[in-house]
Amino acid sequence: MANPVQTRAEVLSRSVEGGYHRLLLSAPEAAPRVRPGHFATLACADSGRLLRRALAIHRADPEAGTIELVIAERGDGTRELAATPVGGRLDLIAPLGTPFPLPDGPVSALLVAGGYGSVPLLPLGEEIRRRGGQVGFILGAAGADRLYGVEQARAITRDVLVVTEDGSAGLTGRVTDPLAQAIRAIGATEVHACGPMPMLRAVTTIALGLGARCHTAVEEAMACGVGICMTCVLPVLGADGVSRFVRSCTEGPVFDGAKVRWDDIGTVPPDLEGAAAMGAAR
Incomplete structure (x- = not known):
């Protein structure tokens, strides 16, 4: 997992590009740590929307101390974030995940x-x-x-x-x-x-x-984005030949495609490590 920081990031610019919104954020501590494939999470200002929104990081400029995010409006939360005015601040955690x-x-x-x-x-x-x-x-x-x-x-x-x-x-x-x-x-x-x-x-x-x-x-849909809630797990074959549920937010979001058990996503394969215990718990 990356070494993330949490900060109140100022929106330096915002623009519409096709069907998407691009935000340029000031994040001088986070920017030098970003690699292609990392993501960030943003908190919504509306206290009724408890879950942070996970967004792929587009670019990071360590010298300028900035991070660019691209937002697709998929609901009230992303619509609120995309509308943040220049000069506004967003609660940012970045970088997250495996690039x-x-x-x-x-x-x-x-x-x-x-x-x-x-x-x-x-x-x-x-x-x-x-x-x-x-x-x-x-x-x-x-x-x-x-x-x-x-x-x-x-x-x-x-x-x-x-x-x-x-x-x-x-x-x-x-x-x-x-x-x-x-x-x-x-x-x-x-x-x-x-x-x-x-x-x-x-x-x-x-x-x-x-x-x-x-x-x-x-x-994969993520709730916490930091590996706690286990809502984003996928069945993946490990280097030792054993299949396990792994978290998209920490071990991923980038995976070796040959190791992901694509046909079994959304299920509990019987040969998965711990599958018998999961079945007993039900």
Whole structure:
């Protein structure tokens, strides 16, 4: 788990980008600790909304002491946070979770995003390039208004595919449709993905089938965000060959896709460590 700090972060700027809201926050203690794939939590001012909202960190600037968050309005809580005025302060805890693994040297990586799953992948692509690697992007969404960061991706690499289910931008279909061809085209040995669970499962299957490693940032609902409540657990195969429930907020949100038991999410597999005790407790 990261070494997080809690602070009252001032909103330095806010803007609307497509269907999303971008907030730039002053967080000088947290910013130097952020790596691609980390997330943050924000508290709502309304005391009736007790749970913090977990948000992927888009970018961090250690020199400026700032963190950027991208918010999709999904309910009253995220709507309240997105509307925070410049000069307002938000209760921020960051960075949290386990980030994407960074290569020691040059690699060829394909980065696959669903909707605003591109938020952590864009700085990851920049870091891979900085280390001498090659990257490509597949950015997909239901429609053009749900895409995020297309021009940012094109500033990183020429290898950018845009896919929308309704055909309003780029190719018509899903990110998995051109995935195999894209992996072969850039000779990707690594695939990094962020988006809905069904997408991550399909991306993992295709990537592993072509001999590429796959790391996935899961979008699992979190209540506490710090590993206490156990609401965000997933069945994952450990290095010792034993499957256990692990927490998305601490051991994740980035997991080796080959280790996640995608078919068993939402269930208690009978071979899971502790499954017999769980059954007895019921």
